[in-house]
Amino acid sequence: MSDEAKKSDKATLRIWRGNAEGGEFKEYEVGTYPGMVVLDAIHDVQAEHAPDLAVRWNCKAGRCGSCSAEINGKPRLLCMTRMSHFEPGQPITVTPMKTFPIVKDLVTDVSHNFRVAKRIPPFKPRPRDADGHWRMQQIDIDRIQEFRKCIECFLCQDVCHVLRDHDKHDSFAGPRFMIHLATLDMHPLDTVDRRPMMKEELGIGYCNITRCCTEVCPEHITITDNGIIPLKERVADDFFDPVRWLMRKISPPANKKSLPVLPDPIKATTKTKKKQDAEA
Amino acid sequence: MTTDDKFETHEHDVLIIGAGGAGLRAAIEASSMGVSVGLVCKSLLGKAHTVMAEGGVAAALGNVEPKDGWKVHFRDTMKGGRYLNQWRMAQLHAMEAPDRVNELEEWGALFDRTADGRILQRNFGGHKYPRLAHVGDRTGLEMIRTLQQHGIHLGMSVYMECTVTRLLGDDNRVSGAFGYWRETGKFVIFKARTVVLATGGIGRAFKINSNSWECTGDGQALAYLLGAELMDCEFMQFHPTGMVWPPSVRGTLITEGVRGEGGTLRNKDGKRIMFDYIPELYAKDTAPTEEEADRWLEESAKGTGKSRRTPDLLPRDIVARAIHSEVKAGRGSPHGGVFLDIHSRRSAADIKRKLPAMYHQFKELGDVDITRESMEVGPTAHYTMGGIRVDPETQETRVKGLFAAGECAAGMHGANRLGDNSLSDLLVFGRIAGHHAAKLAKATSQKSVDAGQIEACEREALAPFEREEGRNPFQVREDLMNQMQKYVGIMRNEGDLQAGVVELERLAADAGKCAVSGNRHFNAGWHETVDLRNLLVVSEAMARAALVRKESRGAHAREDFPDQDKGHWSQVNLVVRKGSAGMEVEQVPLPPLPDEIKQVLEEE
Numbered sequence: 001m002s003d004e005a006k007k008s009d010k011a012t013l014r015i016w017r018g019n020a021e022g023g024e025f026k027e028y029e030v031g032t033y034p035g036m037v038v039l040d041a042i043h044d045v046q047a048e049h050a051p052d053l054a055v056r057w058n059c060k061a062g063r064c065g066s067c068s069a070e071i072n073g074k075p076r077l078l079c080m081t082r083m084s085h086f087e088p089g090q091p092i093t094v095t096p097m098k099t100f101p102i103v104k105d106l107v108t109d110v111s112h113n114f115r116v117a118k119r120i121p122p123f124k125p126r127p128r129d130a131d132g133h134w135r136m137q138q139i140d141i142d143r144i145q146e147f148r149k150c151i152e153c154f155l156c157q158d159v160c161h162v163l164r165d166h167d168k169h170d171s172f173a174g175p176r177f178m179i180h181l182a183t184l185d186m187h188p189l190d191t192v193d194r195r196p197m198m199k200e201e202l203g204i205g206y207c208n209i210t211r212c213c214t215e216v217c218p219e220h221i222t223i224t225d226n227g228i229i230p231l232k233e234r235v236a237d238d239f240f241d242p243v244r245w246l247m248r249k250i251s252p253p254a255n256k257k258s259l260p261v262l263p264d265p266i267k268a269t270t271k272t273k274k275k276q277d278a279e280a
Numbered sequence: 281m282t283t284d285d286k287f288e289t290h291e292h293d294v295l296i297i298g299a300g301g302a303g304l305r306a307a308i309e310a311s312s313m314g315v316s317v318g319l320v321c322k323s324l325l326g327k328a329h330t331v332m333a334e335g336g337v338a339a340a341l342g343n344v345e346p347k348d349g350w351k352v353h354f355r356d357t358m359k360g361g362r363y364l365n366q367w368r369m370a371q372l373h374a375m376e377a378p379d380r381v382n383e384l385e386e387w388g389a390l391f392d393r394t395a396d397g398r399i400l401q402r403n404f405g406g407h408k409y410p411r412l413a414h415v416g417d418r419t420g421l422e423m424i425r426t427l428q429q430h431g432i433h434l435g436m437s438v439y440m441e442c443t444v445t446r447l448l449g450d451d452n453r454v455s456g457a458f459g460y461w462r463e464t465g466k467f468v469i470f471k472a473r474t475v476v477l478a479t480g481g482i483g484r485a486f487k488i489n490s491n492s493w494e495c496t497g498d499g500q501a502l503a504y505l506l507g508a509e510l511m512d513c514e515f516m517q518f519h520p521t522g523m524v525w526p527p528s529v530r531g532t533l534i535t536e537g538v539r540g541e542g543g544t545l546r547n548k549d550g551k552r553i554m555f556d557y558i559p560e561l562y563a564k565d566t567a568p569t570e571e572e573a574d575r576w577l578e579e580s581a582k583g584t585g586k587s588r589r590t591p592d593l594l595p596r597d598i599v600a601r602a603i604h605s606e607v608k609a610g611r612g613s614p615h616g617g618v619f620l621d622i623h624s625r626r627s628a629a630d631i632k633r634k635l636p637a638m639y640h641q642f643k644e645l646g647d648v649d650i651t652r653e654s655m656e657v658g659p660t661a662h663y664t665m666g667g668i669r670v671d672p673e674t675q676e677t678r679v680k681g682l683f684a685a686g687e688c689a690a691g692m693h694g695a696n697r698l699g700d701n702s703l704s705d706l707l708v709f710g711r712i713a714g715h716h717a718a719k720l721a722k723a724t725s726q727k728s729v730d731a732g733q734i735e736a737c738e739r740e741a742l743a744p745f746e747r748e749e750g751r752n753p754f755q756v757r758e759d760l761m762n763q764m765q766k767y768v769g770i771m772r773n774e775g776d777l778q779a780g781v782v783e784l785e786r787l788a789a790d791a792g793k794c795a796v797s798g799n800r801h802f803n804a805g806w807h808e809t810v811d812l813r814n815l816l817v818v819s820e821a822m823a824r825a826a827l828v829r830k831e832s833r834g835a836h837a838r839e840d841f842p843d844q845d846k847g848h849w850s851q852v853n854l855v856v857r858k859g860s861a862g863m864e865v866e867q868v869p870l871p872p873l874p875d876e877i878k879q880v881l882e883e884e
Contacts, residue, residue, distance in 0.1 A: 019801065035526020035645065047754035051805030052798030056324075058492040061532050061641065063421065064327045080644055103463050104802040114325065114432075114440075122433045123388035134385060135397030141390050145415065148390060148422060149636075152326055187388065 011083055012091040013041055017053070019104045026050075027091065032083050038094065039067055039078035042106075054105040062218060065153030069106050070095045075155040075216045078106075097158040110154055116173050120180060121197075125189040136188045147183045147227055149219040152176065156213035156223060162206045172203035175213035175223050182227040185234065195238050204228070204235055287734070288468045292318035292437070293721035294714070295457060295472035297444050298499060300328030301420070301703060302686025303478035304427035305380075305710030310476075310718040311434040317718075318470055319431075320439045320459065322479075322494050326428045329480050329492045330706065333420025334535030334637065335404055336412025337384075337703040339377035343394055344401045345409035350374040351880050352408055357701060358881060359561070360406040360595045361665070361694020362834045362844065364512070364853060364870070367877055368672035369692040373701070373708045380707035381413050387430040389422050391415055403540045403580055406595040406698040408565070410580060417535045417637045423703060442468065444502065445810055446737045447475065447682070448729050451507025454682040455727040458737040462807065465800020467738060471729055473721040476675075476713045477503060477668060477684040482516075482818040484757075484811070486661035487765040490522055490533040496811040497818030499688035503668045504817055508677040510856040511690040511868075513666035513818070514825035515835045517697055518770045520545075520599035522660025524617035529645045531660040534620065534638060536699045538655075539592045541634050542577050543622040545603065546654070547611040553618060554591035557602035566591050597696045597835045600659040604770055607658065617658030623651050659770055663702065665693040665835060666822070669855060672871075675713035681720060681727075685713035695834025744809045750795025753808040760787050760815060768823050773839040777827045784820050791816055820863055821856045828854055828865050 009032045017026045030044040039057055046053050057067040060079045067078040072086070072093050086092050100108035128134055156175035162168045173181075181198055184190050198204045211224045221227070237244050294310045296303050299321035307319045321328065340353040353374035358365055381399065385391065391413045392400040401410040415422040432438070441462040448469075449455035456471040479499030483491025504510055521534040539545075545553050558566045567573040567588040579585025592599070603618050613619055622631055628651035632639050635650075642648040642655060668677055668684035670691060675683045686706045693701065744750070767780030791812045796805040831845040832838050844850070852867040873881070 033527055035528035037528055037645070040528050046804050047752070047758075051752065051754065051796060051808075052803045054802035054804060058323055058327045058494060059329070059332050060492070061332065061529070062644065063418075063637070064323075064331050064492065066323065066327050082645075107463075107802055110324070111440075114438075117429070118432050122429060125386055125388075132382075133398050136390075136393055137397050138393040141393065145390055145392075148415070148425065149418065150425075151331070151421065184388075187390070190388075 009088065011041060011088075013045060014091045014093040015042070015045065015053070015105070016095040017105050018102070020102050023102075023105075025093070036083045037079055038071055038081045038083060038092065041083060041092075042078060042094070054103070054107045056107050063151060065151030065218070068097055068153045068155050068158065070097060070158075075158045077153060077155070077218050080218055097154070099158045099160070099164045100154075112169055113152070113154055113157060113174075113176065116177050117180070120177065120184070121192050121194060123184055123187065123190055124192050126191050134189055140188050143226060144183045144186050146221055147179045149221055150176065150179055151219060153218060155216045155218065159212045159216045161210065161212065168203065168206060172206040175207070175228065177202065178204065178207065178231060179221065179223055179227045182231050185231060195235050198231065199235050199239060204232055207232070288466065289471065290318055290437070290439075290468070291471040291726070292316045293472065294318070294474050294476065294717045295470050296320065296476045296478060296714070297457060297502075298322075298328070298478035298480060298686070298688070299325055299438070300330035300478065300480055300686065301423055301427065301706030302710035302713070303328070303476070304424065304431050305707050306476045306478055306685055306714030306717065307436050308427065308431050308434060309711045309714030311431070311436045313715070313718040315718045315721050317436040318439060318472065319436050320442050320444060320457070320470070322441070322443050322498070324440050325432075325438055326424055328424060329495055330420045330424045330703075332490070332492065332533065333423070333700070333703050334417040334533065335537040335540065335700045336402060336414030336419045337377070337381050337423065337707070338404065338407060338411050338698065338700045339381040339413055339704055340374060340411060341378050341381065341399060341401060341413065343398045348409040348411060351883065353377070353411065355881060355883075356406055356408050357698060358694070360696055360698040360701075362696060363694065363850065364833065365694030366672045366691035366871065367873055368871070369709070371877065372672070372712070373692055373705060376708045377704040380704065380711065384423065384426050384707075387426050389415075389426040391422070402537065403593060404699045405536050405539070405593045405599070412540070412700050414537070416633070417537050417635050419700075419703065439468075443807065443810060444498070445741050447502045447506045448733055449506065449679070449681075449727060451679055453680045453727050454506065455729050458734060460741060460800075463802055465803060465806070467741070469729065469734065471726055473724050473726050474681040474683065474717040476717045477682070477688055478686045478710065478713070479688045481687040482664050482815070483661050485761065485764045485815050485819045485822070486769070487761040488522065488531040488659075489661040490519055490531055491661070497814045498811075499684060500667055500821070501814035501817035503677060503679070503682065503684060504821070504856070504858060506679055506682070507858065508679045508682060509669040510821050511666060511669040511853050512694070512825075513664070513821040513856050514829050514854060515665035515695050516661060516768075516822060517596055517663040517665060517835045518600045518659040519662035520596055520603055520659055521620055521657040522662075523646060524613070524656045524658040525615035526646060532641070532645070533660065533662065534655060534657055535635070536593075536596070538620060538622050538635060538638060541622065541630075542625040543620050544590075544592050544625065545599070545657075546619045546621055547606050548613055548619075549611065552592075553602055553606050554594065554599065557598060557605070558591050558594065559598060562594055562598070565589060566594065595696055595698060597837075600770060601837060603657070603659055613656045615656055617656045619654040620657045621654045623653060628652075663687060663697055664818075665695065665697055666690050666825070674716040675709055676716060676720075681724070683713040683717045685709040695836060741810070744794050744796045744806060745800075747793065747795035750793045751790050753791075753794040753796065753805055753812055756787060756790045756794060757808060757812055757815070759790070760812070760819065763787065764819055768819070768826060771837050771839055772826055774827070777823055780823045781820070781827070784816065784823060788816050788820075824863055824865050825854045825856060828867070
């Protein structure tokens with residue numbers, strides 16, 4: 001590390017420490033250096049003050065979506081948030097994602113998301129062309145390639161008020177999975193119709209397009225406008241448009257197969273009650 | 281009380297440790313063969329280091345250049361590996377990679393397209409033709425997400441945030457694994473008929489590296505400690521283009537795709553540096569002038585032409601050492617790298633479309649707009665060609681029932697890996713390992729698990745809590761990374777390597793004195809002590825093997841032996857194993873080349 005890189009100014013971090021039983025804010029002072037991100041500061045806290053401080057992280061390059069938390073109340077990736085972003089001298093408050101149950105310190109139980117993922121029927125392509133290829137024009141996949149940038153940081157799930165404030169984990173899949181469903185629905189090769197499931201089980205109707213998810217997405221995916229709204233329109237067309245309904249009766253779509261609606265709704269994790277509510 | 285009563289225990293036919301590309305592909309294969317599969321991930325599912333892969337998957341599909349085929353890909357791979365590769369692995373890889381890529385598409389992957397709607401392929405270092413199936417610069421993410429979304433519907437059990445600290449069994453037969461849950465710190469036992477290690481790399485052994493925290497050589501160390509062999513450990517790939525500024529992101533990767541899209545390396549005087557570093561082995565296929573190099577770029581995008589490749593796309597070892605030499609000669613950039621220029625080569629719109637992650641990364645973390653300014657880049661520890669020695673046909677180690685695939689296994693890449701042969705490696709050998717692990721599991725029974733061994737595992741894991749006063753594990757790891765960077769880095773010599781071995785002995789003693797505070801609940805300090813043990817094994821193996829190999833070949837560069845040997849050293853791999861008096865290094869002759877393979881290598 002060059003001279004320029006040596007630690008100079010100090011910064012104060014106010015980190016929520018605790019577990020499902022409860023917790024409190026603790027303050028730590030760290031040195032800062034050029035380009036430093038909040039995750040660096042947290043690592044310094046671990047190395048110098050609190051080796052048992054729990055934080056999830058992997059790549060430290062904004063690629064894996066592990067280090068999601070709330071910084072001064074805003075859902076962000078710790079590794080993509082520069083310390084220079086904040087007013088010098090003011091403490092930086094770091095709290096775990098509010099929507100998910102606390103495990104310890106900055107780590108939350110995000111297993112709910114993995115259970116939702118498992119319930120969405122997988123991709124099922126039409127047969128290949130005669131020469132063994134599948135032909136798709138770039139222009140037809142640009143839109144879904146945008147959705148596939150998702151790094152599963154779950155910040156959109158965290159900020160979504162349907163999940164965050166109304167706790168509808170059992171009836172709404174959340175923005176992350178709306179985007180996944182949009183990918184499948186708009187995939188030129190896919191043959192499965194998941195629209196009945198979106199309506200009945202995954203609660204697409206709950207989204208009232210406040211666009212908070214789009215705002216926090218670190219990959220800048222236009223979740224609401226490019227993903228959820230078109231899906232809502234497709235579901236509405238299928239279920240509520242009388243002309244479409246009649247057309248389907250007369251000539252059912254050849255390449256899409258409807259799946260029966262699965263009987264049991266998604267069960268939310270009931271493991272712990274979020275204690276940081278009391279703190280906040 | 282039996283161990284089953286004392287510890288949470290799970291039993292599977294096949295246990296797969298590691299859930300990156302190789303582990304997931306192995307799990308998919310084994311599941312589809314109808315055996316019970318347990319998949320253990322150190323992090324959450326889908327966060328493994330594979331997500332960081334940028335450029336593409338190398339497979340001779342021939343969509344852009346119909347002349348491409350497995351033989352050309354095989355030749356490129358052997359040449360890039362300076363002929364130290366296990367030829368059979370390189371052959372299987374080249375032959376099977378296209379099927380593995382097509383299969384991903386069947387599972388929902390969306391690669392960028394050619395004008396006629398097929399999978400588009402791009403240029404990359406050391407690959408003769410445009411060969412890389414890719415999705416912008418986030419191919420690894422596309423691959424892991426595809427495998428993950430396909431795999432979770434096949435009935436495998438996924439154990440997330442679970443770290444394995446020891447394999448169970450002995451040096452003849454594996455019987456399972458012992459580990460802990462990160463969340464609770466409680467121990468867990470996995471009984472299994474066969475085990476596949478797919479734990480990835482060792483980049484965290486170096487101060488400047490491109491790897492995530494998980495890359496601590498776990499699989500290599502677990503295999504070594506059980507009695508399997510390691511091989512080719514001296515070969516550590518330093519990727520030529522890591523970020524050098526600001527310090528927070530030093531080492532973070534910049535994809536070779538930047539050069540694949542036409543990016544050039546320049547020194548502080550603005551001179552394109554690579555024309556001065558074309559080695560004899562590549563002189564025939566490399567453009568000696570800027571004009572020819574630029575012509576090649578245009579022609580190659582159209583799949584036509586006779587011009588030779590730009591030297592900016594020489595194999596990674598050559599480019600990394602060229603940058604090292606420029607900096608050493610005082611011609612580097614302000615923060616000790618060289619410049620990588622894409623802004624004068626491509627339009628801003630092209631850059632944002634083809635290299636969105638790079639654009640984003642520099643803008644957010646480096647305050648650099650790569651559509652207007654050059655990037656500062658320098659070598660970063662990236663990938664180990666070395667790892668667990670396996671049978672090329674089955675990926676089984678010398679321990680019965682223990683398999684390895686992906687970066688933690690050795691043999692495929694020889695002395696130097698070509699860019700993005702790694703993603704195809706994960707798919708090809710992940711599948712082979714999963715297949716043979718499932719086959720063997722069907723044919724054998726579960727070996728009993730020894731209660732005494734479990735107790736020893738528990739004692740070892742808890743030891744850092746017993747020490748009242750001791751070393752801080754974070755500081756010991758920092759120390760280790762600095763010593764490896766200093767003594768076992770990109771340019772090596774006898775004196776440095778000897779000093780490195782001495783330092784590693786000191787560090788091993790320090791690691792044995794680490795103490796941790798707090799409880800076992802998600803305790804980062806405690807986890808660090810486990811990772812440290814593994815890092816020390818792979819670091820020592822690298823330093824000792826590097827001392828033995830008295831030549832420069834591929835990624836292994838010795839200042840005191842600067843030439844590539846045409847005799848003895850071109851004929852042996854170095855095998856590392858646990859001996860009665862510590863680590864032993866043995867020279868093992870390369871497997872002989874059959875005549876038909878010799879012929880393939882000689883064709884051009």
